[in-house]
Amino acid sequence: MTTPTSTQKPALTGALTTLNHDRDSAGMTYVYPVLSRRAGGISVGINLNPNNACNWRCVYCQVPDLTRGGPPPIDLAQLEDELRRMLDDILHGDFMRRSAPPEMRRLNDVALSGNGEPTSSPEFSSVVDLIGTVLTDFDLIGKIKLVLITNGSLANKPQVQIGLRRMAQLNGEVWFKFDRATRSGLQQVNDTETEPERHFQRLNSVAQLCPTWIQTCMFGLDGAPPAEVEIEAWLTMLARAKAENLPLRGVLLYGLARPSLQAEASRLSRLPEEWLHALAVRVEKLGWPVQVSV
Numbered sequence: 001m002t003t004p005t006s007t008q009k010p011a012l013t014g015a016l017t018t019l020n021h022d023r024d025s026a027g028m029t030y031v032y033p034v035l036s037r038r039a040g041g042i043s044v045g046i047n048l049n050p051n052n053a054c055n056w057r058c059v060y061c062q063v064p065d066l067t068r069g070g071p072p073p074i075d076l077a078q079l080e081d082e083l084r085r086m087l088d089d090i091l092h093g094d095f096m097r098r099s100a101p102p103e104m105r106r107l108n109d110v111a112l113s114g115n116g117e118p119t120s121s122p123e124f125s126s127v128v129d130l131i132g133t134v135l136t137d138f139d140l141i142g143k144i145k146l147v148l149i150t151n152g153s154l155a156n157k158p159q160v161q162i163g164l165r166r167m168a169q170l171n172g173e174v175w176f177k178f179d180r181a182t183r184s185g186l187q188q189v190n191d192t193e194t195e196p197e198r199h200f201q202r203l204n205s206v207a208q209l210c211p212t213w214i215q216t217c218m219f220g221l222d223g224a225p226p227a228e229v230e231i232e233a234w235l236t237m238l239a240r241a242k243a244e245n246l247p248l249r250g251v252l253l254y255g256l257a258r259p260s261l262q263a264e265a266s267r268l269s270r271l272p273e274e275w276l277h278a279l280a281v282r283v284e285k286l287g288w289p290v291q292v293s294v
C-alpha cells in the first residue's frame with residue numbers, strides 16, 4: 001500500500017537514501033527498512049503483498065508490475081523472524097552506522113505498507129498481534145509508532161476490524177486513503193468502482209476503531225491540476241467529517257514525491273508547492289490539522 005512518500009526496501013549493505021526505495025534489497029520477503037525524510041528517521045516497513053497485487057490500481061502507484069488481486073498466504077514465522085532480525089540490527093547492531101546519516105539515526109515507526117493493500121491479507125489481524133508481541137519484547141510499545149497505510153476498501157471486514165482495535169492498543173494509527181470524493185474521481189485516480197458514500201462510511205468505522213489520518217495525493221494530470229469540482233467535493237467530504245464529528249487526527253496531503261510505475265506515468269506531473277499549500281489552507285479553514293508533503 002504505497003503513498004507518494006511511503007515505504008519501500010533499501011539495502012542493508014549500504015547507505016539508505018530517501019529516494020532509493022527498493023523493497024527487495026533488504027534480502028527479506030516481508031520486512032524492509034526505509035529512510036524517511038518526513039519522519040526524520042528509519043521506518044521499518046512490513047509488506048504483506050510480496051506478489052505486487054492490490055485490489056486498487058492508483059495511477060500514481062509506485063509498485064512495479066502491479067497486478068489486481070490479493071496476497072499469497074503469509075508465513076507468520078518467517079515474518080516474525082525477519083522483524084526481530086531487522087529490529088535487532090537497528091537497535092543493537094550497526095545498521096544505523098551503515099545505513100543512515102547521523103541526523104537520521106532514530107527508529108521512528110513500524111509501517112504496515114508494501115506492494116498492495118495490507119488488509120487484503122486474511123492474516124492481517126494475526127500480523128498485528130505478532131507485531132505487538134515483537135514490539136513488546138523490544139520494549140518499543142508507546143516509544144515508536146505503528147502505522148497502517150491502507151486504501152480502506154476492506155474496513156468493513158470483521159478480521160480487519162479486529163486488527164484495527166488491536167492496533168489502537170499498540171499506539172497505532174491508520175492513514176486512510178481518500179484521494180477523491182466523486183465516483184468519477186475515484187475511478188480516474190484509484191481505478192476503483194468504489195462509491196464515495198461507502199468510502200466515507202468505511203472511514204467513519206476505521207476512525208472509531210483506531211486513530212486515523214486521511215491521506216490524499218494531489219497531482220497534475222495531462223498538465224492540469226485536479227478540477228475545482230473535484231476539489232470542492234473532497235473539501236465537502238472533509239466538512240461533513242467535521243460536522244459529523246468523525247474522530248480524525250487530520251489530513252496528510254501529498255504531492256507526487258516519486259514517479260508512478262503505472263501506464264499513466266507520463267501523464268502525471270508534480271503540482272507547485274504553493275498549490276498544495278493553498279489547498280492546505282482551505283482544509284485548515286474547515287478545522288482540520290493538515291500536514292503537507294511535497
Ligand code: SF4
Binds near residue numbers: 003055056058115
Ligand atoms: S492502494 Fe493504490 S497506491 Fe496503494 S498499493 Fe494499491 S494501487 Fe498502489
